[in-house]
Amino acid sequence: MDELKQTAEFFQGRKIDGKTVYGVYIFTERGSEGITMGVTNMLYNYGFEYQDPKKPYHLDGYVNSPGAVKGLEFYKALYKCCTAPGMTNAYMQEGLDAFKSGQVAMQMNWFAFFPGLYKDPNVGGEKIGFFVNPKEIQQFTQLGGQGISVVSYSDHKADALEYIKWFAQADVQKKWWQLGGYSAAKSVVDAPDFPKSAPFAPAFLKSMSIVKDFWAEPAYAALLLDMQKRVHDYVVADKGSAKEALDLLVKDWNKVFKAEGK
Amino acid sequence: MLVDKPFPPEGLQARTRSRAGARLRGLSDRTIAWLFILPTIVLLLAINIFPLIWALRLSFTNFKSNMPSVPARNVGIDNYTDILTDEDIWYAMQVTARFVFWSVGLEVLGFGLALLINRQFRGHSFWTTLILLPMMLSPAVVGNFWTFLLQPQTGLFNDIVSFFTGIPPNSFQMIGDVPLAPWTIVMVDTWMWTPYVMLICLAGLRSIPDYIYEAAEVDRASPWRQFWSITLPMTLPFLMLAILFRGIENFKMFDMVNLLTSGGPGSVTETVSITLKRAAFEKWQTGYSSALAIILFVVVFGAANIYVKALNRVKQR
Numbered sequence: 001m002d003e004l005k006q007t008a009e010f011f012q013g014r015k016i017d018g019k020t021v022y023g024v025y026i027f028t029e030r031g032s033e034g035i036t037m038g039v040t041n042m043l044y045n046y047g048f049e050y051q052d053p054k055k056p057y058h059l060d061g062y063v064n065s066p067g068a069v070k071g072l073e074f075y076k077a078l079y080k081c082c083t084a085p086g087m088t089n090a091y092m093q094e095g096l097d098a099f100k101s102g103q104v105a106m107q108m109n110w111f112a113f114f115p116g117l118y119k120d121p122n123v124g125g126e127k128i129g130f131f132v133n134p135k136e137i138q139q140f141t142q143l144g145g146q147g148i149s150v151v152s153y154s155d156h157k158a159d160a161l162e163y164i165k166w167f168a169q170a171d172v173q174k175k176w177w178q179l180g181g182y183s184a185a186k187s188v189v190d191a192p193d194f195p196k197s198a199p200f201a202p203a204f205l206k207s208m209s210i211v212k213d214f215w216a217e218p219a220y221a222a223l224l225l226d227m228q229k230r231v232h233d234y235v236v237a238d239k240g241s242a243k244e245a246l247d248l249l250v251k252d253w254n255k256v257f258k259a260e261g262k
Numbered sequence: 263m264l265v266d267k268p269f270p271p272e273g274l275q276a277r278t279r280s281r282a283g284a285r286l287r288g289l290s291d292r293t294i295a296w297l298f299i300l301p302t303i304v305l306l307l308a309i310n311i312f313p314l315i316w317a318l319r320l321s322f323t324n325f326k327s328n329m330p331s332v333p334a335r336n337v338g339i340d341n342y343t344d345i346l347t348d349e350d351i352w353y354a355m356q357v358t359a360r361f362v363f364w365s366v367g368l369e370v371l372g373f374g375l376a377l378l379i380n381r382q383f384r385g386h387s388f389w390t391t392l393i394l395l396p397m398m399l400s401p402a403v404v405g406n407f408w409t410f411l412l413q414p415q416t417g418l419f420n421d422i423v424s425f426f427t428g429i430p431p432n433s434f435q436m437i438g439d440v441p442l443a444p445w446t447i448v449m450v451d452t453w454m455w456t457p458y459v460m461l462i463c464l465a466g467l468r469s470i471p472d473y474i475y476e477a478a479e480v481d482r483a484s485p486w487r488q489f490w491s492i493t494l495p496m497t498l499p500f501l502m503l504a505i506l507f508r509g510i511e512n513f514k515m516f517d518m519v520n521l522l523t524s525g526g527p528g529s530v531t532e533t534v535s536i537t538l539k540r541a542a543f544e545k546w547q548t549g550y551s552s553a554l555a556i557i558l559f560v561v562v563f564g565a566a567n568i569y570v571k572a573l574n575r576v577k578q579r
Contacts, residue, residue, distance in 0.1 A: 031524035085414040088438030088527050103415075218329075222545040229350075229529060237440050237528020259324070 001045065001074060001136045004106075008082035011105040023082030025098045025107040026075070028236055029091035035235065036214070036227045037142050038108060039075050041133050044140035044212050046071030057262045059253055064246035067137060072242040076235045088236050099123060110144045111207070114200040115180045130200040132207050140212040145182070184208050219256050226252035314559070321553035328546035341553035351554070354534040361447060361533060362512045368452040369508055372459025373501055377493075379460065380467045397457040405521025408450050412436040412522075437523050443531050447519055451512065459504040466500030467493070499577045506569055513562055534558060 008023025015021075027038030040048070047067025052058040062068075084103055087094065092109060099107040100123055118124045133141045148167075150160045166172060170187035177183045177197070182204070188194065195202045215223045227249055234245035289297075321341055325334035345351050379390055396404070411417045412435075420431035436446040470492065478488045516535040519525065525532030538558070542551035 029524075030526035030528075031520070085432045086435055086438060088435060089524055222547070225540055225544055232526055233528035236438075236526060237530055239528050 001042070001134050004134050005074075005078055005082065008078065008106060012082045016102075019102065021102065022084040022098075022104050023106065024078060025087065025090070025095045025104045025109075026078060026083060027091055027095070027108060028079065028083075028087055028089060028232070030089050030228060030232045030236075032091075033224055033228065034089075034091035035232050036224060037144070039072060039227075039231045039235070040142045040212075040214065041108070041140075042075040042078075043068050043071040044142070045133065045136040045138055046074065047137045050215060057257050059250045063250050063253065064243065068246055069242045071136075072231065072234065072246060075231075076242070079235055111182055111200065111204050112144075115198070118199055128199075130203040132203050132210075140210050141207045143211040143213040217260075219260050222256045223253055226256065317552040317555055320549050321556050323549040325549045326546045327548040334549065337549065341550045342557070344550065345554050345557060350529070351534070351537065353529065354532050354537045357444070357529075357531065358513060358515075358533045358535075360444065361451075361515065361531075362509055364445075364448045365451040365455075365512050366505055366508045368448065369456045369459045370501070370505070371452075372456040372461075372504065373463045373497070375456065375460040376463035376467055376497075379464060393460065394457045396454045397461075399454070401454070401517040402521060404450065404454055405518045409437070409522055412446065414438070438527055440527055440530050443523055443527055447522060447531055450518060450522065451515070454518075455508060455511075459501070459508065462500050462504040462507075463497055466497035469500075470496045495579070499573060502569075502573045502576060506566065506573065509569075510562060510566060514558075 004024075010023070011021055012023040013020060027034040029035055047065060048071055049062040049065070050059070051062055084098060087098070090098075092113070095104075095107045095109045096113060096117070098104045099109075099117070100120055102123065114130060117128060120128075133139065148164055150157055150164070154160065167176075168185070170185065173183040173185040173188050174191075177188050183189065189205055189208060195205060198204075214220070217223060230245045230249040230252065233239040234242060239245075240248075320334070322336055322338060323334040324337050324341075326332065375393060379386070379393070411419045414420050414432050414435045419436060420434065423429060423434075424431040434442065436442050474492055474496075475488060478492060483491070514535050515533055516539060519531055519533050519536060520539075523531045525536045534554075538551055538554050541547045541554060
């Protein structure tokens with residue numbers, strides 16, 4: 001992480017070809033999930049856990065652990081030192097625009113966009129490289145993507161399940177990858193030629209082996225919105241300290257789980 | 263031999279028309295008036311009154327509309343207690359109150375614009391149309407293009423401020439800096455809705471009969487005296503009405519704030535309507551958000567009632 005920050009600081013405010021460039025683009029979006037998706041990449045690697053592994057829904061000391069505090073402080077430090085002006089509420093599209101216009105040296109974004117970036121005439125090809133979320137105490141990446149669900153009261157449940165069976169087939173998943181989609185199927189990613197199949201394939205392979213997800217709870221939305229508020233208040237709006245932000249988050253999440261009867 | 267006869271027979275047609283006419287003639291004017299406004303009343307009941315009563319009922323439950331199969335449990339006044347003891351809700355109320363105070367206060371400048379527009383001068387129609395333009399745009403469009411204008415690197419606003427003040431354009435962010443973001447919302451709202459206040463005040467100015475000013479001139483009243491004794495008192499009810507409308511609108515302001523800042527940075531521009539939307543349509547806390555909506559309704563209704571009483575007193579003077 002320190003190397004990431006040093007690289008960002010190197011580029012921050014530097015004039016290259018007559019244009020001022022900035023170090024890094026990271027997620028800061030307030031309205032939906034953006035800043036949470038960005039912050040958790042740091043928190044995980046500094047030792048953040050959602051709960052006590054031995055005692056479900058016991059959050060205190062895990063969500064606001066000293067490591068988690070350090071991770072949140074690091075994200076804020078990176079935001080303050082090394083991002084472009086105006087990126088206080090920025091997510092995927094703003095990152096792509098900033099990177100493709102040559103405004104930032106590095107960007108955080110989802111793998112889904114990397115085929116397009118690689119093909120970009122200005123920043124793609126030989127000019128672009130891809131790397132996994134750097135390790136600190138441990139190494140994880142935040143899980144993205146869309147799941148497939150079958151609606152329990154649908155009249156076409158059988159058809160939906162047939163579609164999933166078809167889509168999950170090895171040759172279909174392979175074709176999907178070739179066409180620019182992403183597959184986490186072992187039959188695709190464990191193939192010997194997979195790392196060479198695309199310039200971002202090695203980073204994707206590594207990332208998929210270390211993904212960590214947000215809460216998988218029915219109250220997902222409430223938990224996410226609480227975290228959006230607390231981390232944006234601290235990182236962007238300079239409200240309180242990292243410890244205070246995470247302590248308040250513990251309080252918010254406990255309230256949600258209590259209402260859920262957990 | 264068949265004879266061509268109208269069907270129904272003329273006599274029957276005449277008797278039918280006469281019976282319908284008699285039925286209508288039998289109705290009082292009041293009844294006919296009620297018949298005409300009945301569709302509107304039914305619509306108002308269906309989309310205003312019924313939802314209000316239903317929301318009131320839901321506010322005493324823990325209902326979540328994304329889980330309709332889970333039966334709602336009666337929680338008494340727990341939702342109301344939670345809301346009234348929640349620091350974040352009080353903070354959002356303060357944000358909203360500050361926004362309403364400053365934006366409505368500045369929109370009173372519309373009265374000054376009305377005074378200017380009330381005179382005849384060259385290009386009067388052109389300038390009137392230009393002043394009215396912001397009001398004709400949709401809040402969604404306004405929010406979007408001001409977001410672009412306010413970008414510190416690519417937007418025009420920072421460059422214009424830099425031109426006049428010498429402050430480097432990249433050194434401040436109107437929607438990203440904590441002290442500036444609330445004022446940015448006020449500025450954009452004032453820009454958009456001052457013409458509305460101007461229009462209402464203009465209607466008031468145009469309703470003042472000329473003979474009153476003529477009489478004042480005969481009495482050798484100065485322009486300031488005429489303004490203070492004639493113009494202001496007679497336009498005050500209109501200005502107060504404009505303030506009432508804008509106050510109610512700004513209290514529930516959502517679209518522009520959501521587009522410009524999404525309530526950020528942090529929560530410094532999170533108005534209570536944004537909090538309500540998040541609780542209702544993102545967290546799906548239908549019972550809780552119904553309680554919040556009822557509280558807001560009571561606040562606005564109460565404040566509007568007090569204000570209208572004051573307005574009526576001014577009108578009577």
